[in-house]
Amino acid sequence: MRTRPRRLAVIGFALLTALSTTASLPSAAAGGHGRPEHHPHGGGLSATIRYTEYGIPHIVAKDYAGLGFGTGWAQAADQVCALADGFVTVRGERSRYFGPDAAPDGSLSSATKNVSSDLYFRGVREAGTVDKLLTEPAPAGPSREVKDTMRGFAAGYNAWLKQNRITDPACKGADWVRPVTTLDVAAHGFALAVLGGQGRGVDGITAAQPPTAQPPGGAGAQPPSTGAPAPTPDKATTAAAAKELFSNEDADMGSNAVAFSGATTANGRGLLLGNPHYPWQGGRRFWQSQQTIPGELNVSGGSLLGSTTISIGHNSRIAWSHTVATGVTLNLHQLTLDPADPTAYLVDGRPERMTKRTVSVAVKDGAPVTRTQWWTRYGPIVNSLGASLPLPWTATTAYALNDPNALNLRASDTGLGFSKARSTDDVLRSLKRTQGLPWVNTIAADASGHSLFAQAQVLPRITDDLAARCSTPLGKVTYPASGVAVLDGSRGDCKLGSDKDAVQPGIFGPSRMPVLKDAPYVENSNDSAWLANADRPLTGYERVFGTVGTQRSMRTRGGVEDVSAMAGLGGLAVTDLQRQQFADRVPAADLAAADTARACAALPGGTATGSDGTAVDVGQACDVLKKWDHTMRTSSRGALLFDRFWRRLTAAVPNDKLWKVPFSATDPVRTPNTLNTDAPGFATALADAVGELRAAGIALDDPLGAHQFVVRGGKRIPVHGGTESLGVWNKVETVWDAKAGGYTEVVHGSSYIQAVGWNGGGCPVARTLLTYSQSSNPNSPHYSDQTHLYSDGEWVTSRFCEKDILKSPALKVVRVHG
Numbered sequence: 001m002r003t004r005p006r007r008l009a010v011i012g013f014a015l016l017t018a019l020s021t022t023a024s025l026p027s028a029a030a031g032g033h034g035r036p037e038h039h040p041h042g043g044g045l046s047a048t049i050r051y052t053e054y055g056i057p058h059i060v061a062k063d064y065a066g067l068g069f070g071t072g073w074a075q076a077a078d079q080v081c082a083l084a085d086g087f088v089t090v091r092g093e094r095s096r097y098f099g100p101d102a103a104p105d106g107s108l109s110s111a112t113k114n115v116s117s118d119l120y121f122r123g124v125r126e127a128g129t130v131d132k133l134l135t136e137p138a139p140a141g142p143s144r145e146v147k148d149t150m151r152g153f154a155a156g157y158n159a160w161l162k163q164n165r166i167t168d169p170a171c172k173g174a175d176w177v178r179p180v181t182t183l184d185v186a187a188h189g190f191a192l193a194v195l196g197g198q199g200r201g202v203d204g205i206t207a208a209q210p211p212t213a214q215p216p217g218g219a220g221a222q223p224p225s226t227g228a229p230a231p232t233p234d235k236a237t238t239a240a241a242a243k244e245l246f247s248n249e250d251a252d253m254g255s256n257a258v259a260f261s262g263a264t265t266a267n268g269r270g271l272l273l274g275n276p277h278y279p280w281q282g283g284r285r286f287w288q289s290q291q292t293i294p295g296e297l298n299v300s301g302g303s304l305l306g307s308t309t310i311s312i313g314h315n316s317r318i319a320w321s322h323t324v325a326t327g328v329t330l331n332l333h334q335l336t337l338d339p340a341d342p343t344a345y346l347v348d349g350r351p352e353r354m355t356k357r358t359v360s361v362a363v364k365d366g367a368p369v370t371r372t373q374w375w376t377r378y379g380p381i382v383n384s385l386g387a388s389l390p391l392p393w394t395a396t397t398a399y400a401l402n403d404p405n406a407l408n409l410r411a412s413d414t415g416l417g418f419s420k421a422r423s424t425d426d427v428l429r430s431l432k433r434t435q436g437l438p439w440v441n442t443i444a445a446d447a448s449g450h451s452l453f454a455q456a457q458v459l460p461r462i463t464d465d466l467a468a469r470c471s472t473p474l475g476k477v478t479y480p481a482s483g484v485a486v487l488d489g490s491r492g493d494c495k496l497g498s499d500k501d502a503v504q505p506g507i508f509g510p511s512r513m514p515v516l517k518d519a520p521y522v523e524n525s526n527d528s529a530w531l532a533n534a535d536r537p538l539t540g541y542e543r544v545f546g547t548v549g550t551q552r553s554m555r556t557r558g559g560v561e562d563v564s565a566m567a568g569l570g571g572l573a574v575t576d577l578q579r580q581q582f583a584d585r586v587p588a589a590d591l592a593a594a595d596t597a598r599a600c601a602a603l604p605g606g607t608a609t610g611s612d613g614t615a616v617d618v619g620q621a622c623d624v625l626k627k628w629d630h631t632m633r634t635s636s637r638g639a640l641l642f643d644r645f646w647r648r649l650t651a652a653v654p655n656d657k658l659w660k661v662p663f664s665a666t667d668p669v670r671t672p673n674t675l676n677t678d679a680p681g682f683a684t685a686l687a688d689a690v691g692e693l694r695a696a697g698i699a700l701d702d703p704l705g706a707h708q709f710v711v712r713g714g715k716r717i718p719v720h721g722g723t724e725s726l727g728v729w730n731k732v733e734t735v736w737d738a739k740a741g742g743y744t745e746v747v748h749g750s751s752y753i754q755a756v757g758w759n760g761g762g763c764p765v766a767r768t769l770l771t772y773s774q775s776s777n778p779n780s781p782h783y784s785d786q787t788h789l790y791s792d793g794e795w796v797t798s799r800f801c802e803k804d805i806l807k808s809p810a811l812k813v814v815r816v817h818g
Helices: 003-022 063-089 094-100 114-126 127-135 146-164 182-193 198-207 237-246 411-420 426-434 464-470 474-484 554-569 575-580 587-601 619-627 639-652 682-695 784-794 800-807
Strands: 046-052 056-060 253-260 271-281 286-293 298-306 312-314 318-324 331-338 342-349 350-353 353-364 366-376 397-400 440-446 451-456 486-488 513-517 523-524 607-610 614-617 659-661 671-673 707-710 716-720 732-739 743-748 752-757 767-771 810-816
Touching: 046 063, 063 094, 063 114, 063 146, 063 182, 063 286, 063 298, 063 810, 094 353, 114 127, 114 182, 114 198, 114 353, 114 366, 127 182, 146 182, 146 411, 182 411, 198 366, 198 397, 237 474, 237 732, 253 440, 253 554, 271 312, 271 318, 271 440, 271 575, 286 767, 298 411, 298 752, 298 767, 312 752, 312 784, 318 426, 350 619, 411 426, 426 440, 426 451, 440 523, 451 523, 464 474, 464 486, 474 486, 523 554, 554 575, 554 587, 554 784, 575 752, 575 767, 587 619, 587 671, 587 682, 607 682, 607 784, 614 682, 619 639, 619 682, 639 682, 639 767, 716 784, 767 784
Parallel strands: 056 286, 331 486, 707 743
Antiparallel strands: 046 056, 046 810, 253 271, 253 318, 253 523, 271 743, 271 752, 286 298, 298 312, 312 318, 318 440, 331 342, 331 397, 342 350, 353 366, 440 451, 451 513, 607 614, 659 671, 707 716, 732 743, 752 767
């Protein structure tokens, strides 16, 4: 019986191959413009792409290189401009095409200007960093299969460029859209791996200069040094800045995911709901596909652009998702410098010279910029981790950044292992074997009823004991506050150790990582592993992984309340996951809206004083908040008023003053609670929110969808969901523009959503949704089609099995080959 689906897959592939070589069909992969099918060349590689509703490609190939070829071709068809922009970034050529002072979109690093992005990535290229990783034998380096997908992806992308006309105005006719190499594809994966480490410190790496250095002039050059010692970072200020910098609450990526075991479901099989929150624009979007090598691989899901394997997805037996984890993927080494030479540092009393990496980048309409970066045994010298966290290089001290993911090109192998898994145990084995995930947790469920949570990250091996022994005075405050260790780089006994089960030195092995198997539910909303299941808290892990016994975010609290109640009720099915995703419940409102309405009604004369001293009539607001349904649905009246009020209140009132009942580690889901309406700032926040909406011509009881929307094709599409502080599962972070009518664009939030279960048949029961749609090309029919579905709370029924793909009324077949 187990061989029957495989035989059907092979037969279906053969039939479709014959069909594609004899029929001329409109090419959905060409952006859906009804153009004739093309047969691009790619070094003898080939694939068949079947398009179903919403432009979702089902890619079939005979081997991994062919699969990469089809994936690169199909990604280019939908996202050529975003991909090309990313390849310009990792080649270090942004200044050449876009000018040195323009800002990148932030997809591949934190660089604030093109010139610093280029200096970093060009330095990586010239140092041969990625080339070396490609030559590492697996499992330390990428497998042959993954390298084949990279080679195929580059060939497929190039074939699409050669055979198709670009219609996306973002890059139509642009000279920066060029063919790519396997190295470019691998470098793109490297950039994603170091996002939380070296990528976070790009400005500080490229600007760091010895205190007496005189950088060359030109665009992006730093001002000459005076030679005076820079001030030592203030410990308390730096600790607070580090805590804020590494907090997930204001990050541009986050996620929810929950897996239910068979003990909670209607049929004893597992269930998974994945809801990653990622940018809606630029190069960190998801793209949806199915990848099949008959008899070898069959998986559907979402891939981050430029990735050759599925990042989040499901096959016939397992489903998985990721959430951005709290593990801190870098640490700092505070160096004691040689008194005679600020470019040499002491280790056990012996001087060791830094390595110079001099990099030049071409600049549009200007002279090249040349700058030297300084590298140590620990990593690059860095003079800041953003404007709020300066790390000055003085005559006596410098800071080096250690990022173990700079040796990690294994994430695609982890994803490939998941894609071929048959159980959650297989998922765990893939995590242990490849150790490739840099900054995410894994949540999984399988058809046999198992659930899994694993915080299996590539993290610097900072134990609490090491931090206690080796932290500098600065590290003694930053490590407890944020998990950022600052170790004494002058002591050889303070080097990071190694675990026997780790694939590279200086990282934790799998046995040290938080894992929870077969709990009735496992859930994560970007807090630490502690409350993956509130009844089975995880403890005993090192601080660098995250905290234990600390206040959870409003989204975590709401999520745990919801999913634990679902698990307790039992009898769950995929439809329950769908209801959870779009319930749009506001946990903050359940805690605070009624108290707010009562306190509002008690204000003398029904007025409150705004921050500008103006008395504002808030009487209507009291009634609106009292009647509000505590959701962020597009039809909800009062949602916008509470949202604008809550943002002001939480910004003005410290957390320890906001609630009457403080946080308790013995009741972490229900505390803190009881809004402190007597707190200074409460009435002011209410007055300012009411005044703001009235000034914008927005009625206090207008439905949310009238003022929270995106514009696609000149039409408004209402958007439901809410911001982080409200705790809404269906998170969206939006841009406020009162003159344009409210929240007019989503910056990041719900992206590739999947609700997956099994019913005992050969096909999974899966519903998916790509909120911002498959293509960023406004001329594509798949530019906003799924965005309309998202607005209406509707889903796409996954066509995973051959019989379902073949029955699609939108089926279009494209044969791509060389």
